Amino acid sequence: MGIKDKMVVMLSTEGTYPFHQGGVSTWCDILVKELKDVEFVIYSILMDPFVTQKFQLPESTGLIKMPLWGTEEPSEHLSTPFSANYLAKKRTTKKVVREQFIPLFSEMIEEIMTPDKDPHRFARVLLELHLYFQHYEYKSSFKTEEAWDVYKKIVFRRYNEGGGKLARPDLYCMIQSLGWVYRFMNILNTPVPDAHVTHSSAAAFCGIPCVLAKLKNKTPFMLTEHGIYLREQYLSLGKREYSTFLNTFLMRLIHSVTGLNYAYADQVSPVCEYNTRWELKFDVPRERIQVIYNGVDKNVFKEAPPVDRESPTVVTVARIDPLKDIVTLVKSAALVKAKVPDVKFIVYGSVSVPVYYEECLALAEKLELNDTIHFAGHVTNMASAYHNGDVIALSSISEAFPYSVVEAMMTGKPCISTDVGGIREAVGDAGVLVDPRDYHALAEGIVKLLSDGELRRTIGEEGRERALSYFTLERVLELHLKSYMKLGLGIEERVDRTVAQSPAMSRSARLARKRLLTERAYTFQSNGLYKDAIRHFQLAVMEEPDSLAAPVLLMEVAECYNRLGEYDKAFAALEKQEALALLVKLEHQSA
Numbered sequence: 001m002g003i004k005d006k007m008v009v010m011l012s013t014e015g016t017y018p019f020h021q022g023g024v025s026t027w028c029d030i031l032v033k034e035l036k037d038v039e040f041v042i043y044s045i046l047m048d049p050f051v052t053q054k055f056q057l058p059e060s061t062g063l064i065k066m067p068l069w070g071t072e073e074p075s076e077h078l079s080t081p082f083s084a085n086y087l088a089k090k091r092t093t094k095k096v097v098r099e100q101f102i103p104l105f106s107e108m109i110e111e112i113m114t115p116d117k118d119p120h121r122f123a124r125v126l127l128e129l130h131l132y133f134q135h136y137e138y139k140s141s142f143k144t145e146e147a148w149d150v151y152k153k154i155v156f157r158r159y160n161e162g163g164g165k166l167a168r169p170d171l172y173c174m175i176q177s178l179g180w181v182y183r184f185m186n187i188l189n190t191p192v193p194d195a196h197v198t199h200s201s202a203a204a205f206c207g208i209p210c211v212l213a214k215l216k217n218k219t220p221f222m223l224t225e226h227g228i229y230l231r232e233q234y235l236s237l238g239k240r241e242y243s244t245f246l247n248t249f250l251m252r253l254i255h256s257v258t259g260l261n262y263a264y265a266d267q268v269s270p271v272c273e274y275n276t277r278w279e280l281k282f283d284v285p286r287e288r289i290q291v292i293y294n295g296v297d298k299n300v301f302k303e304a305p306p307v308d309r310e311s312p313t314v315v316t317v318a319r320i321d322p323l324k325d326i327v328t329l330v331k332s333a334a335l336v337k338a339k340v341p342d343v344k345f346i347v348y349g350s351v352s353v354p355v356y357y358e359e360c361l362a363l364a365e366k367l368e369l370n371d372t373i374h375f376a377g378h379v380t381n382m383a384s385a386y387h388n389g390d391v392i393a394l395s396s397i398s399e400a401f402p403y404s405v406v407e408a409m410m411t412g413k414p415c416i417s418t419d420v421g422g423i424r425e426a427v428g429d430a431g432v433l434v435d436p437r438d439y440h441a442l443a444e445g446i447v448k449l450l451s452d453g454e455l456r457r458t459i460g461e462e463g464r465e466r467a468l469s470y471f472t473l474e475r476v477l478e479l480h481l482k483s484y485m486k487l488g489l490g491i492e493e494r495v496d497r498t499v500a501q502s503p504a505m506s507r508s509a510r511l512a513r514k515r516l517l518t519e520r521a522y523t524f525q526s527n528g529l530y531k532d533a534i535r536h537f538q539l540a541v542m543e544e545p546d547s548l549a550a551p552v553l554l555m556e557v558a559e560c561y562n563r564l565g566e567y568d569k570a571f572a573a574l575e576k577q578e579a580l581a582l583l584v585k586l587e588h589q590s591a
Contacts, residue, residue, distance in 0.1 A: 006037060006038060006039040007037065007038050007039065007196050007197070007484055007485070007488055008038075008039045008040075008041065008194070008195045008196050008197075009038050009039070009040050009041070009195055009196065009197045009198070009199055009484055010040075010041045010042075010043055010192070010193055010195040010197075010198045010199065010209070010210070010213065010219075011028060011031065011032070011040050011041070011042050011043070011199045011201065012042075012043040012044075012045070012198065012199065012200045012201065012206040012207065012209050012210055013025075013028060013042065013043070013044050013045065013201045013202075013206055014044075014045040014201070014202055014204050014205055014206035015045065015046070015047055016028065016201065017029065017032075017042065017044065017055060017201070018042060018044065018053050018054060018055035018056075018057055018063070019044065019046060019051045019052070019053050019054055019055075020051070020054060021054050021350070021378070022319070023226065023294070023402065023403045023404075024201055024202075024226050025054070025055065026403060027201075027224075027226070027294060027403075028042075028055075028201060029055050030297075030473060030476065030477070031477070031480060032057065032058065032061055033058060034473070034477050035477060035480065035481055035484075037481070038481070038484060039060055039061075040061045040062070041061070041062035041063075041064065041193050041195060042057065042061060042062065042063045042064065043064045043066065043192075043193070043206070043209050044063065044064065044065055044066065045066045045067075045068065045187070045205055045206050046065055046066065046067040046068065047067070047068055047069055047070075048067065048069060048070045049065065049067035049070045049071060049076070049077065050070060062193065064190065064191075064193065065077050066186070066187060066190050068183045068184060068186070069183060073139065074138040074139050074186045074189055075137075075138065075189065077190070078189075078190065078191075085137065088135065088136055088137040089137040089140050091135060091136055091137070092136040092137040092140040092141055094144075094146075096136060097140070097141050097144050097146060097147075098146055100132060100136070101129075101132060101136070101141040101147075102146050102147065102150055104125055104128050104129050104132065105129075105141075105142075105147055105150065105151075106150050106154065107121070107125045108122070108125045108126070108129065108181075108185075109150070109151060109154045109155075109181070110154060111125065111256055112181070112249075112252055112253050112256050113154060113155065113158045113249075113252060114158075114252075115165070115252065115255075117255060117256055117259045119256075119259040119260045119262070119263035119264070120263065122256055122259070122260050123211055123215060123260055123263070123264060124215075126185075126188060126208065126211070126212065126260075127211075127212060127215045127216065129185070129188045130188045130189075130192075130212050130216075133188055133189045134191075138186065138189040142182050143182075148178070151174070151178050152174065155169060155174065155177075165248075166245065166248055167243065167244040167245040167248065168245070169243075169245040169246075170243075173243055173245045173246055173249075176246060177245075177246060177249045177250075180249075180250065180253065181253070184205055184253070187205060187208045187209060188208070188212075190209070192209050192212050192213045192216065194217070195213065195219055196219070196220075196484075196488040197219065197220050197221075197222060197484050197487045197488045198210035198213045198214070198219050198220070198221050198222070199221075199222045199223075199224065199484075200221070200222070200223050200224070200261065200265075201224055201226070202224075202225065202226070202227075202229050203223060203225055203228075203229045203230070203257075203258045203261035203262060203265075204229045204254075204257060204258070204261070205257055207221075207223060207257070207260065207261035207264075207265075208257065208260070210223070210261075210264070210265075211260055211261070211264045214264055214266075215264075220266045220267075220487035220488060221264055221265050221266050221267075222265065222266065222267045222269065222483055222484070222487055223261055223262075223265035223267070223268045223269065224269045224270075224271070224292070225268065225269070225270045225271065225275055225279070225400070226271050226294075226400045226401070227275075227398070227399075227400040227421075228275055228278045228400070229254070229258055230254060230255065230258045230278070231278060231398075232398070233250075233251065233254050234251065235323070235398060237251070258282070259282065262279065262282045262283070262284045265284075265288065266288065266487055267288060267289075267290055267483055267486075267487060268284050268288055268289050268290075269289075269290050269291065269292045269483065270289070270291055270400070271291070271292065271293055271294050271400050271401035271422065272291060272293065272400060272401040272421065272422025272425050272426075273291055273422065273425055274400075274401075274421050274422040274424075274425065275400060275421070275422065276289055276291065290479075290483070292476065292479045292480065292483070293401060293422075293425075293426075293470060293471055293475075293476070294401050294402075294403055294406060294471065294476065295406070295471045295472050295473045295474070295475050295476035296403065296406050296407050296410050296467070296471060296472070296473060297472075297473040298410055298467075298468060298472055298473070300382075300383055301382070301383050301386070301407050301410035301411050302383065302411065303410075303411060303412040303464060304386065304387040304411045304412055304413060305387075307387075309390065310342075311342045311343060311344045312340055312342065312343050312344070312390050312391075312450045313343070313344045313345075313346060313388060313389045313390050313391075314333075314336070314343065314344070314345045314346070314389060314390070314391045314392075314393050314446055314450075315345075315346050315347075315348065315385060315386060315388055315389025315391070315392050315393070315413075316329055316345070316346070316347045316348070316349070316392070316393050316394060316395070317348045317349060317379075317382065317385055317386070317392070317394075317404040317407070317408070318347070318348075318349045318394060318395075318396065318404060319349040319350050319351070319352045320347070320349055320350070320351040320352060320353065320356060320357045320360065320375070321352045321353050321356065322353060322356050322397075323396060323397060323398050324349075324394075324395065324396050324397075325395045325396055325397045325418070325436065325437060326347065326356075326360045326395065327359065327360060327363060328395045328436075328437050328438075328439045328442065329345070329347070329393065329395040329439075329442070330360055330363050330364050330367065330369065330373060331363070331367070331439035331443075332393075332395070332439040332440075332442040332443035332446065333345045333364075333367075333369055333372055333373050333443075334367040334368075334369060334443075335439065335440065335443035335444075335447075336443045336446050336447055336450075337369065337372050339447050340447060340450055340451070343372065343450065344372060344373075344374070345369075345372060345373040345374065346373075346374050346376055346385075346388060346389065347373065347374070347375050347376060348376050348377070348378070348379045348382075348385045349377070349378065349379075350377060350378040351377075357375075360375070361375070382407060383407070383411060386407060386408050386411040386413050387411060387413075389413060390413075390414075390449075390450060390456065391413070391414055391415075391416060391446055391449045391450060391456065392404075392405075392408035392413045392414070392415045392416070393415075393416050393417070393442065393446060394415070394416075394417040394418065394423070395417075395418055395436075395439075395442060396417075396418055396420055396421075396423075396436070397418065397420060397436045397437060398420055398421065399418075399420050399421035399422065399423055400421050400422055401421065401422035401423075401425065401426060402421075402423065402426075405417055405423055405426045405427060405431075406426055406467055406471045408463070409426070409427070409430065409431070409463035409464060409466060409467040409471070410464060410467040410468070410471070411464070412460040412461060412463065412464040413460055413463070414431065414432075414449055414455070414456045414459035414460045414463065415427060415430075415431040415432070415459075415463060416431065416432040416433075416434065416442065416445045416446055416449060417431065417432070417433060417434075418433070418434055418435065418436040418437075418438075418442070419433040419434065419435060419436070420436050426471070427463070427466075428466055429462070430459060430462035430463040430465075430466045431459060431463055432445045432448075432449065432459070478555075481552065482552055482555075482556075485549045485552040485553075486518065486522065486552075488549075489511070489514060489515045489518055489549055511543075511544070513543055514540045514543035514544055514549075517536045517537075517539045517540035517543065518536070518537070518540045518549075518553065520536045521533045521536035521537040521540060521553075521556070522556075524536060525556065525559075525560060528563075530560040530561075530563050530564050531560075531564070533556070533560050534557050534560045534561065537553045537554070537556050537557045537560070538557060540553055541553050541554060541557075551577050551578075554573055554574075554576055554577035555573075555574070555577050557573045557577075558570045558571075558573035558574045558577060561573055
């Protein structure tokens, strides 16, 4: 099965799927395994090449591993034969490095070091370096005296011009910071696969392959933000034991990469409206932002049956990490215990920061809660974990749109959570919200819920109804498929290398017209001009009725009729869409 048989999406990840568990990995796994009409290639940026793969990929799913650390040679992760690497190294002469690499390297370092970012300049330099490394050897270029001298010159010039904004680096800082550039930019040394659409799971280094694909092949780029990467990096500064110079250098590097993602993404899809304020601040046009909320499988997170427990139980599903503020949960448990003596707290989640875990255990022992609060570790049956509680509590100081809240709501459990990130959008009026780090308010809310069975039942029912209305797996898959189709329209001709020259030209014209009609249709639809949208969607379908996009466009026609209140026509369009989807699927299977 080749690239011409299905829509191909390169899904780029960083420190998550398929090698680590967590919310982002769950989201990736849902897309990869449930979008049957999409062929995925996973481009996974790893911290360690020897980490165990946690998710089994479908046989048809490709996997590119790009380890940042743990390798001696920058090409170890590539399938390039030794002879090719040897010849590339032979070609990388001092003259080549001086005349071709050093000017590009200098411009890249200048862009990283400046606080005034130019993402288009950065993108151009990264592409030229990527093309350079297709012919010349990475290590032989980076680890030269010329590169070191240029790096020192730029950094110290920035220090002298900085007016105190940049701390003076010592030798260790210089070596460490250049080492980061060497490791992170090995991404430029890695081939980018052909795809109809690229999709980055964060505005991070994993977005670089997507930008390269867009610049090289004009591949549309979709960016999902679960959390705001730049904000999360600023929040984690306190946990790093770096010097002032290294902290500044790292944040300027990350700022460059984040700005690059925002500048080149054709669609930016945060998982909640709350996150859009950051994207708008970084000049992402509003029309390129489309919120796609996380969703869960209602067949997995079924409504919990009523249970009579020996002890009232509060469940938290969160990793043991300072961002989850388990310390506040422990403090609130002590206050709850004073009013509900037989209460039990269970925390399900793996330990991501061992030192913080020890801090939580020490606090629990100090507050005499060893028999009250239990750290149960990672759990595989998430639905069962929620079923074990009477109340679900989340004490985070930072979130995007956490799965734990939506999963709990889907099981019909009442939730109490800190009011951070997109949690208010998830909970609405179907839950209790308190300020972050306010363990008194958290305890008060938990006691109120534990003491009132009717209140728990009402909030649980309202939460499940809200989750079924807005946060289902079906809705997530539908919106992502629509996004892929919308972005990828007309790209089939470009990536299908087997299409003959003359048919490609005529088909290219049809695809260009279809793309124009579709863009107009979506514009009309977003502005409430549903009749105009219907006409343009229908014309787009007529341009290529046997394409994978046609059923999706007919689904939009049905949605427009539904908005107009013309339900008979909406139903007829859905029937046509289902029939066409089946026909297209059969045709592509037999191709």
